[in-house]
Amino acid sequence: MIGTQEIISLIEVIYEIAQEVKANKKRCKRLVERLGALQLPLNRLTEEQCRSAAQTLALTLEVVKDARNLVQKFTEAKWYARVYGAATGDTKENFAAINERLQGCVQGLNLAVSVEVLFDPSEDALDTQQDMKEMQDLLQRLKFEHGRTREDLVAINTALDAVGIEIQNECLEIKELQRRGHQSLKYGQAEILRLLQALQVDKQRVHESRKPKVESTLTLRKIKSAEILEGDVIGNGGFGVVRRGTWNGIAVAIKKLPNVAVDAKTMEELRDEGWKHQQLIHPNIIAFYGACLEDADKSLIMELGPGGSLHYRIHKNPKLISAPLTHGYVLDIIAGVRYLHDNGISHRDLKSPNIIIAAGGVLKLCDFGLAKIRSTVKSITSSKRSSTSIGTTAWMAPEVHNRKAKKDWQKVDVYAVGIIIFELVMRIEPWDGLDVTEIITAVLFEKERPDINDAARAEYPVLIDILQKCWDQDAYKRPSFTDGDIQRRISAELDKLGGDPRQVVDSVETLPPGPPTPARVTRPGHQSPRPPPPRQQLTSATTPAVSVNKAALDEATRLNSEGMQLYHKANFTDAEQKYRNALQIRERELGRNHPDVAESLNNLARLLTTTAKYSEAKPLFERAIDIREKSSVDNHPDLATSLHDFAELLKLQGEYEKSKPLHDQALDIRTVIFGPEHQVVAQSLCSVADLLQKMGENEKSKPLLERAITICQKTAEEKSLHAKCLDRLAWFFYLLVRPIFFLILESNILTPQWDLDEAKFYSEQANSIGEMAFFPNHPDLAEIVNNLGVILRDKGNFDEVKPLLQRAIEISEKTLGPNHPDVARGLNGLAG
Incomplete structure (x- = not known):
């Protein structure tokens, strides 16, 4: 076998x-x-x-x-x-x-x-x-x-x-x-x-699952309408009416599909999603028994939750939900979400109405994976609602409201968990009293979240900390449930409260003793990042301790945000002042070693690096790295940011051997946290490639740049990074030809027009994208324009060279000052 x-x-x-x-x-x-x-x-x-x-x-x-x-x-x-x-x-x-x-x-x-x-x-x-x-x-x-x-x-x-x-x-x-x-x-x-023949043989040998009268098959289980006995209406879901019923003696929920909504495409999606759901067996996932797809009767047959929905339990049932039971409920929800994510599935419509209470009070997730089909059903059956957004507004993450934003649906699920925890600890509807437009404005544009009172903060300190991490505005700062870290924190708190009060104590997924070490190839010169141990609960600006001035910290956050906007607009003078003021407030209110202080230090140091104030930037970077190493885990994204930015400073100072291990460490951390296809990984790849070119190892830079460009093309968000990567790839081809070019030039055998077509092609692409992505006077745009001018000069296109080089010099002088190294480089290129 x-x-x-x-x-x-x-x-x-x-x-x-x-x-x-x-x-x-x-x-x-x-x-x-x-x-x-x-x-x-x-x-x-x-x-x-x-x-x-x-x-x-x-x-x-x-x-x-x-x-x-x-x-x-x-x-x-x-x-x-x-x-x-x-x-x-x-x-x-x-x-x-x-x-x-x-x-x-x-x-x-x-x-x-x-x-x-x-x-x-x-x-x-x-x-x-x-x-x-x-x-x-x-x-x-x-x-x-x-x-x-x-x-x-x-x-x-x-x-x-x-x-x-x-x-x-x-x-x-x-x-x-x-x-x-x-x-x-x-x-x-x-x-x-050939495959169908093998499947037919395999299908006959599939063993029965542990579910009563529910066999595991290789296709969606089709149930005949004659086998179903329908009962009372118990709700109205995204697909239509939901009825209580029985199938082969099993109590089931029957979700009826309106015939008008079921076209060929929807049917195919229904079969595919239903088949996926059918394979999932977990104590916190609702069982999917099959589907009736007859012409006159189309419905989904699922496990019945005798306790109703969690939403009803929270908001309609006056009976108290104790603190231990609340913690147990949250563990159930996270266990179900983790199981979905471990199997490559995102819920995409997670909310308290889509969580049912099964036998023994166990919470089970339902209606996952079918949100895409549900949107098709709604668009066909409703003339009043044409929205195709996935989810319900109060539980939807801010990026879901932004049509152009790339969605990491697992992080969208994590945000929804944060809202559900809010419902449990506050016992009120999220955004109660606000209409859809007001909720979107608050979440997306004003970056607000529902208010949490002092009583809830005192009774549920761990859950409040977790929910605030879950509903972070930045999707990539939201936690993951796959390493078990959050579950261990909640379990420890639950033990302090006397344990889970429900009779079914084995319904919550058992946690492993610790996260496994990922299999990775260690780069020479430094250690691979370790998986995170249980995080320490840190005081942050978003949840200040009682002794600090919240208004002052809010002012620091505002200054920091304004500084970042000015920095991206290349208004470095005003941005520097904003950063310094924010740093001063945070050090006064939080002390010198707080993570928010490290953020201000890093932002200021990055700006000083851009403006060539290297000696002032270096100690700020060192402080930021020291704080972040002590206050967070080894593979935290903020630490990776500081390592990357400090490595860039060392590269500009010519300290390549010191820069390389920091860049490699930042790349490894980002790959572990965000995955190999994230744009911050592309940023690190581009930076390492640039360093290799400066170290004389040009050949090694090409595969890194190709990989970074592929990531940029997939994400299609960070156009400025895409332009930088293309510029570096153009420079790779330029450096490839340049030594031969000078030999020919010195020998007077040929005219100085060497094969720079590849370099020209990618440089022009970089320039075209950069013109759209950067603000008109950004120094990164100046570098791209300057490099295109140099390539065209050596290719012999002299008529096009002077305007490009002059423009690059003007941008650098305006934003960085006449004494910046970039200005000198541009003048040398113009003279050459």
């Missing part, structure tokens, strides 16, 4: 092979990422599940072996065969076939991963285009290096033509994918037939 460990071990082998690929790097990397995403779900399969899915596992092993052979092919050192082969359509078809078969296996094994996200065809098309572009670059270089004979030139030019055609085809394919709304790749007929 095929076991999961054999597949997992082979995936690890492929990961090692992929480090040596010399062509088609983007597609190989994407394939390896997809394989890596399967390791944890595969490892979670039980022996019984493996036996039931034996043939599908055998197919999966075969696909992974073929993936290994495909990736191995591109590690060969023979450039001629590799280049010409990559210039044909065979490579693209090979990757497509592997990905299609792998996608089928993922679905067949019921692995808890999002197939739509993991196998996005638009990403495949972009990867192919980038690989073809890189191949074109390689061929151009080979043409110069190896084109000694007529045969070589003919072969290389033929390959160049083929690659050019492929690039055009990929551009057309990307446009077509966008036009069709990024439709999924279709399986080959033979592969589908």
Whole structure:
């Protein structure tokens, strides 16, 4: 029998092979990422599940072996065969076939991963285009290096033509994918037939779950209307009427779907989301029994909560919810949310009405994963409400109200948990008395939160601290429930209160003794960040101690915020004064070692670095780092910010060897906390690449920049960072050619017009994006403009050079002063 460990071990082998690929790097990397995403779900399969899915596992092993052979092919050192082969359509078809078969296996094994996200065809098309572009670059270089004979030139030019055609085809394919709304790749007929045969065998062998009369299957369980006995109406949900009923002797809740709302797309979404829900078994997740999809009767059949909703219990039931029970309820909610997040699922509509009280008083989450379908239902059935926003306004995070903001839905869930905790400790509706517009204005624009009285603060100090972290305005500062840190704090408080008063004491998920150390590759020269121990409860400006002046701290927060706005507008003089005033207030009210003081120190030091006041900035950075190391855990994002900014200062001072380990440490911390695809990770990658270029290790900078640019393209938010990354990539190509350029210039063999097309291409892109992203007089824009001028000068486009270099000098003089190093650099470029 095929076991999961054999597949997992082979995936690890492929990961090692992929480090040596010399062509088609983007597609190989994407394939390896997809394989890596399967390791944890595969490892979670039980022996019984493996036996039931034996043939599908055998197919999966075969696909992974073929993936290994495909990736191995591109590690060969023979450039001629590799280049010409990559210039044909065979490579693209090979990757497509592997990905299609792998996608089928993922679905067949019921692995808890999002197939739509993991196998996005638009990403495949972009990867192919980038690989073809890189191949074109390689061929151009080979043409110069190896084109000694007529045969070589003919072969290389033929390959160049083929690659050019492929690039055009990929551009057309990307446009077509966008036009069709990024439709999924279709399986080959033979592969589908083969997979379905294996699934049919596996389906017959699936064992029954622990739920009474509810078997685990590989598809959405279809229930006949004749099997359902409907009872009284117990509510009105997002899908329509909710009735009490029975199915095969089990008490159930029946959610009726209006027929007018169920079009083909909604039905497909319903099957997919229902199937996902059906696989989830957890004491704090409502059981999903199946769906009735008959023409005249469409409904969802779910576990019935005899105690009603948590919302009703809080706001309609006069019976007291004791402090111990409140803590127990919060543990139930977090355990359910954690289970969803661990399985790659976000609730997206978390609120007290969507939490039911089951037998024994246990809280269970319901209506998750179906919010997208619910919005479709509403848009069809209601002529009065056309909003497609997910969630209910009072529980919605500020970024959900911002149409342009990128949403991390797990952080949106965390925000909603904060609001629900507020309901529990205050026993009032959140934002009671405000209409939708007023709530959005308060949350998004005024950054307000519901008021918490002194009595609640005294009775629930731990829960108040947690809820305020959960509803932080910055989504990335909100905590995660996956490490168990918050749960341990609540459990400790619950023990002090005498324990959970409910009879069902095993309903809350048992916490592990501590967070596991993530498997990571340690960079030379420093230690990998450690996972956080239980956090200490720190006094902050948002929840001041009784002895401090809250009005003064609010003034400091305002000054700090205004300083940041002025800094981004390149008004450094006024920003510096704001920062200094905020720092003075915070040191007076909070002492010299408070985390908020560290924030002010870091902001001021960053500004002083920008204005070349390095000697004044350095001790401020050192103080900020010292405070943050002592008052927070090792891998805290604020510590990463200080390390990154201090490393930038050292880089500007030429202390590269001191700067490198700080940059690496900041990059590792950010990757651990935010994940490898976050924009702050892209910022660190760009900074490290810039440092490597200055250290003379230009070749090492390119993969970092390509990765950073890919992140920027995905997030599509931080345009200024995207411009910087493109500027650094342009400089990579410039530095690649520059030594040869000067040799040719000195030999007087050729005119000084070397092949700077790549450098020019990316520099012009950086300049175009930078003009839109930066304020007109920002020094970062000046650097991008200056670099474009230098590249055009060395390329021989002299007519365009002078205006660019003069503009860069004018920006630098205006914002940084005539004695700043950037001004001197610009003058040298103009003279050169």
